[in-house]
Amino acid sequence: MAHLVLCKPTELYNILNQSTVFSRLAEPNYLCLLDARSKREYNESHIVTARRAKQDKDENFLLPESVELECVRYCVVYDGNTSSLNETGPAIKCARVMAQVCRYTVLVLEGGYERFSAYYHFFRSQKVFWMPQEIEEFLSYPIEILPGLLYLGDQRQANDRHIQKDLKIKAQINVSLDPDKSLSSAVHNELHIPVMDSCESDLFQFFSRACEFIDMYMGPNSAVLVFSKLGISRSSTVVIAYLIYCKQYSLKEAWTHILKCKPNMRPNRGFVKQLSDWENRILGEQRTDIADPHY
Incomplete structure (x- = not known):
């Protein structure tokens, strides 16, 4: 079982912007970015390339489909504004579920979507589906x-x-x-x-x-x-x-x-x-x- 660690906004920013010839986001086992907020909040705006964390009828978080979490280098989870691992909000609950199968440390975004989007407003998005070519052509920032x-x-x-x-x-x-x-x-x-x-x-x-x-x-x-x-x-x-x-x-x-x-x-x-x-x-x-x- 993997550990949980807080991830500062600048760390996630740098994870999103790693590239060689193409963006590293195109690598299937590079990043799994999960938004643990409500469907309404996610649809209004989320961090670019994030997928919404799904829940069952009892509001238990589910593992994302078509993602081999045990092979993923970075699994990052966020909600609205979690700032401590001692909290019991959706980001922590979701991260604990991911940690059961992840090999690497599961990162919880410190300050959540609110802080990250305040620092990097240009990484807000409403786009839900990304084609492989779109990910390859993702233009990284410095x-x-x-x-x-x-x-x-x-x-x-x-x-x-x-x-x-x-x-x-x-x-x-x-x-x-x-x-x-x-x-x-x-x-x-x-x-x-x-x-x-x-x-x-x-x-x-x-x-x-x-x-x-x-x-x-x-x-x-x-x-x-x-x-x-x-x-x-x-x-x-x-x-x-x-x-x-x-x-x-x-x-x-x-x-x-x-x-x-x-x-x-x-x-x-x-x-x-x-x-x-x-x-x-x-x-x-x-x-x-x-x-x-x-x-």
């Missing part, structure tokens, strides 16, 4: 590193006017050789860091400038997006460097945080060495052993 403040993304997301508006992105750091911006971009504050994704590229020389740029534009109703072509190596390196600088995280702590937000992030070995040197400069000592295969 990954949220610091809630409402700092995002990590790719080139497509950086040039999407809707994303810029929804996330209140007022500045961007472009970590790629290509300086060109799409005509659809509404962001005028941009720092261009022209480096290749190569072990020989010197990204270290730009760390201080990038951190100062983020500090300059990040604040209430003003977020910063750091992006590269795919959002995997160069941009994640800059974001890790910022966490070391801003939060005084060790390289290991910053790495763990970014990996939790974006599991496919992967700075190349040259960038890892430069991050180790940056850790030494900012913290005054080398706290992380990068010889560990983890890096």
Whole structure:
């Protein structure tokens, strides 16, 4: 039997926005998102791709049909506003039923639909049925590193006017050789860091400038997006460097945080060495052993 754990809104946001070539939502065993509210509330509006949790005539929650829960990586349940595992609302009741067959931890959305939709109103939906092609073509948003403040993304997301508006992105750091911006971009504050994704590229020389740029534009109703072509190596390196600088995280702590937000992030070995040197400069000592295969 699986355990129940509260899931913060930013965690669910990042789960929904994982992608490679296609959205990970297209993988049948990736996410089962269940809305435990009433049918009326669900029909009015729910979180995108959520299915309504069904009940029998005695109001006992039923396992979702055509879902192999024992194989699903993320099972997330929500109701209106559950904020504690000690509550006895529909989300907890539903999650306990799911936990009987799930292999992984069952997540209960903290604050429920009310809090999530307040943070991410653009992920509200009335759509009930999704075709496989629609799921594959689901356009992901940038990954949220610091809630409402700092995002990590790719080139497509950086040039999407809707994303810029929804996330209140007022500045961007472009970590790629290509300086060109799409005509659809509404962001005028941009720092261009022209480096290749190569072990020989010197990204270290730009760390201080990038951190100062983020500090300059990040604040209430003003977020910063750091992006590269795919959002995997160069941009994640800059974001890790910022966490070391801003939060005084060790390289290991910053790495763990970014990996939790974006599991496919992967700075190349040259960038890892430069991050180790940056850790030494900012913290005054080398706290992380990068010889560990983890890096």
